[in-house]
Amino acid sequence: MPQLAEDMMENALAERPTPVKASPPAPLSEGPVLRPGRNVWRIEHAPRAAIIADGANYFGALRRALIEARETIHIAGWDLDSRMKLVGPEGTADDGLPETLAAFLSALVARNPRLRVRLLLWDYSVLFAFERELTPIYSFLWSTPPQIELCLDDSLPLGASHHQKIVVIDDAMAFSGGLDLTRRRWDTSDHVPDDPRRIDPTGAAYAPFHDVQMAVDGAAASALGRLFRDRWKRAACERLPPPRRRVTTDRWPEGLAPDFRDIGIGISRTLPAFEAEPEVREVEALFFDMIDSAERQLYLENQFFTCERFTERLIARLRERPALEAIIVVPQGYRSWFEHQSMGAGRARVLQRLDASGVADRVRVVFPQVEGEGEGDAASAPIMVHSKVTIVDDRLLRIGSANLCNRSMGFDSECDLVIDADDADERAAVLAVRDRMLGEHLGLSAEEVGAAIERAGSLTALIDNAAPAKGRRLVPVPREGEADMLIGIDSLADPVEPIYEERPEEAARNPRKRWLVALGVAALVVVGLLIAWAYSPLSEPERIIAALDSIAHRPWAPAFMVGVFIVAGFLIFPVSVLIVATVALFGGWTGALIAGIGAMASALATYGIGRRLGSGLVRRFIGPRINRIRRRLTESGVLAVATVRMVPVAPFTVVNLVAGAAGVRFLDYTAGTALGLLPGLVVLTALGRQIVDVISQPSLGSVAMLAGFVVLWILVSLGLQMLVARMRGRA
Incomplete structure (x- = not known):
């Protein structure tokens, strides 16, 4: 009977809310911002939550948490690479286990034969074949112990991708955000331009890289476990049971300091309509509702900034609130020709729209840059921004996989975690995270950023007047035209609706x-x-x-x-x-x-x-x-x-x-x-x-x-x- 009751509860929790329509949602009425059925799937309690900036810090914390796994490790990703080094800021592992991902997971199941590892990897488009490991089936399935299973997930409409980046351990500890367990993601928060440890599995060096992940435990982690099992059932036609018994052992990794305690975590998703499944557009609704609730300050980090509907909503709110200002941190440019063609034109358009809006004086669109040991511009290096962070005033904090592009609003699968601060301690913690993010880009501590904002009186004044510290600064993004971009490719690569939409x-x-x-x-x-x-x-x-x-x-x-x-x-x-x-x-x-x-x-x-x-x-x-x-x-x-x-x-x-x-x-x-x-x-x-x-x-x-x-x-x-x-x- 207990198992039957648990199954009934899980089935009830798995029911999807009525999907939000493709048109932008109407503004919220008075009340809480996070609303299940509108902009979040669920709100679950987390005894602890931590914001982890950059791959080295995340991989180190994740490695320590995975070592404590007893029953299940569930990993869902846009990409996985068996050869990536799962190591912390030191660049090496000192726990006696292998450093590379597949070998490390194999060692874990060898030590604990009861442990089951399931990997859910997007069955990716041929367009990305040369950016990925060519033989994931061999690397993760054939050459590893039978306790490790890999499923290539293609349960999506034509042209869409699975973009969620989730790791769940024993349904007790989970990580979600912008970081995949793949190559070219590891970097420390110092982002040293010529760091010799920043090389991919082929031995090639890559540029400084910035991203953010959130760690949660308790019921919030269990809910992410449910999300993974739902996806596995859809991709593999196989129902995974929850852990056989309630986990009593603490899975929180040693050395990871929580930013929040006893906090509610909203889980927001994008799921495109597919076969008999309705679409879910919680991510889009949450973006709009967060903008509509902003009063004084917006801080965003995002890889892609191309969504014109979001831009229109932002402009409208800036006009409604004369005191509101926004800092938007994006990459200087895009790494590949395909990204430049597919996303560069869209970004150029929204930046032109912002510039012509009459509120551009309260918006800064910038990219982070770090200087090396040489002299002049040749010694500086832009930092690749891959993170997806949104912070509204001292109240709302969001970390996830969703970009500010059309795909993330209704085409690709996404998962964002969001906190709505209730009391003074939680609001102070939200500001501390924001100041820590800004401080990383400006070469300052969180305390120094807070003091500088208080002296300057605004975020934009801080950005405009900040002197480079420790070789770090935020630089205005150059405005680009569309002359060198292929006409129409962005509408196919970043569609407002699925291209099959019907x-x-x-x-x-x-x-x-x-x-x-x-x-x-x-x-x-x-x-x-x-x-x-x-x-x-x-x-x-x-x-x-x-x-x-x-x-x-x-x-x-x-x-x-x-x-x-x-x-x-x-x-x-x-x-x-x-x-x-x-x-x-x-x-x-x-x-x-x-x-x-x-x-x-x-x-x-x-x-x-x-x-x-x-x-x-x-x-x-x-x-x-x-x-x-x-x-x-x-x-x-x-x-x-x-x-x-x-x-x-x-x-x-x-x-x-x-x-x-x-x-x-x-x-x-x-x-x-x-x-x-x-x-x-x-x-x-x-x-x-x-x-x-x-x-x-x-x-x-x-x-x-x-x-x-x-x-x-x-x-x-x-x-x-x-x-x-x-x-x-x-x-």
């Missing part, structure tokens, strides 16, 4: 619209991949054909190609690449027949391996996402297998292994696989060797033709799906 009632009225959008996006993706393919070392079809051309006319060549398909299946080599090569090599229908036989042989061989290994070992190979694939495969026999082939939820070999391990009937599997492969074989046969010419030497006409065939491929696939569904309905 309400359920609209879908019912216009069911064709969604298919047309999907086909258009698919065509654009194909064109982009083809162009990238042609100018990269990944043009395998041409290389494979060159290697195999000499044997194409041998009598044993067809059997050899079938063997290549089987071997490639065990190596998880893309079957579509082999089909292209085979059709182009042998030509026309002969190549299609050989490719079809080879693909079927590979599918049956890996199906047999999956049947032999069983679901336990296959799960170890694939991870918890096996549940989603298995559910899709076992829903409706032949139709399910054919659908997964035509609209794949996982690579070809992975589907084969799961089908075998899940016990999908052999006849259903064989017939569904043949049916699912048919559209692709038909299209590739029609194109013949032309497809290789399109890939190796693309022109506008040839790429357009291939994109048209891909659209035809999709239409044929959909038509076959509907035909099979109708036949099954009649049966």
Whole structure:
């Protein structure tokens, strides 16, 4: 009965509030700012809460907390890197355990076999492939003990990302904010320009980096544990139970001083609408409500400042409150070409809007800079601002993952923690955190900042008149035009609404619209991949054909190609690449027949391996996402297998292994696989060797033709799906 009662309570707590509409919320009436169902999911008690600035301090505190884990470690991130060094300000570990993340977690479960580690990583866009570890499945799943599981989470609309950065230990201790456990995040609060310890796993140095995380314990940590389990259930189709018993041992890391005690923690989320799940826009509502409650001072740190609706709300409040002033700390610029193009134009627009608003004299948009040992501007280095901090007067303090951009308001998943100070002690603590943040950028202590603000009479006067101390200063952000930026790319990369956006009632009225959008996006993706393919070392079809051309006319060549398909299946080599090569090599229908036989042989061989290994070992190979694939495969026999082939939820070999391990009937599997492969074989046969010419030497006409065939491929696939569904309905 106690377990049943706990399950019922968790189910009740998991119910989502009515989502906030996409239009900006109306101003609050009198009363508390934090309101469940409007701008926060829940407000939970935390015996302790601490604000941790910069990666070195966070990683050191997190390492000490992880060592005390007894039952569960749950980590959700935009990115994870097995090679990152989880070490504190010293740059090394002195606890006798490995320094790198995967090895450290492996050592923890080796010491405590009851400990379970679950990693939830966004199944990221190809645009970020070269900024990340290329083989997280191998690094975190195959090369670690079985108590460590990695799930790649793609349960999001097209183009969206999972942006939450959460660590929960035994549902008793949690961290949330802007810091992922990945490369190029470690830095001390000194931000020394040429710190030799600030190198990534490849040995390359990177610029000074600033970010902020919040630590909480008690019921607030338990609520973040619930948030993680909800996401895991959605991504892996698997319900995780809460810890088996109430944690009595203190998990608070030694040496981490709390900034607040016995405080209420609001948890605010963004979750885009997906499948049957409604959208949640608490993050957006909280931003607007915090602005509307500001009276005297606003302090913000944020990586991206592009949201025009937020800017309009800020300008309106500045006009309403003549005494209100704002400090906005952002990066000087953006690291990559893609970030510059996608976010630079938006920032230029909102800065122009601020400058023309008539209230710019009370706003400072600045970036932090640190000077090295040399002389002049060449010795100075801008500090990369990755933090997401909002502090309103001496009352509201917010730390999270959400940027001041359109994506964070309703497109990506986000998680922010917020405190509404009630009494004098809590308000003093809010100001102390703000002064500590400003002091880090100005080279002053929190006490010196407080005294300087009192003397100057305002935040803006402090920024304008502060003399550089310890080589630190805040510098006005230069205004940029949009001349060097590609038109329209920012509207795709930072959309106001999801690019697929469609309400359920609209879908019912216009069911064709969604298919047309999907086909258009698919065509654009194909064109982009083809162009990238042609100018990269990944043009395998041409290389494979060159290697195999000499044997194409041998009598044993067809059997050899079938063997290549089987071997490639065990190596998880893309079957579509082999089909292209085979059709182009042998030509026309002969190549299609050989490719079809080879693909079927590979599918049956890996199906047999999956049947032999069983679901336990296959799960170890694939991870918890096996549940989603298995559910899709076992829903409706032949139709399910054919659908997964035509609209794949996982690579070809992975589907084969799961089908075998899940016990999908052999006849259903064989017939569904043949049916699912048919559209692709038909299209590739029609194109013949032309497809290789399109890939190796693309022109506008040839790429357009291939994109048209891909659209035809999709239409044929959909038509076959509907035909099979109708036949099954009649049966």
